[in-house]
Amino acid sequence: MAAKCPLCGKxxxxxxxxxxxxxxxxxxxxxxxxxxxxxxxxxVDPTPSNPSENDPDED
Ligand SMILES: [Zn+2]
Structure with a gap:
């Protein structure tokens, strides 16, 4: 039983x-x-966005 080359099948x-x-x-x-x-x-995101961390719209 001859094995065959996985690349070209020879x-x-x-x-x-x-x-x-x-x-x-x-x-x-x-x-x-x-x-x-x-x-x-x-x-890699060079600009980390944490909207919840510095939210200007606080009550
Ligand atoms: Zn081959």
Missing amino acids: PAAERFKPFCSKRCADLDLNQWFKGGYAIPGPP
Whole structure:
């Protein structure tokens, strides 16, 4: 039973399992690497708005 490269679907090579070649292995690694580093942080609001904290319309 031959495993298939998860990237391109070609038969995986023993040497680069589960990929078919170094190219695919590198590609996958790259994506993983990028994904690990490009962490989308939460949107930072530079202008904090607390309307209830400083409400001029108090009784
Ligand atoms: Zn491949």
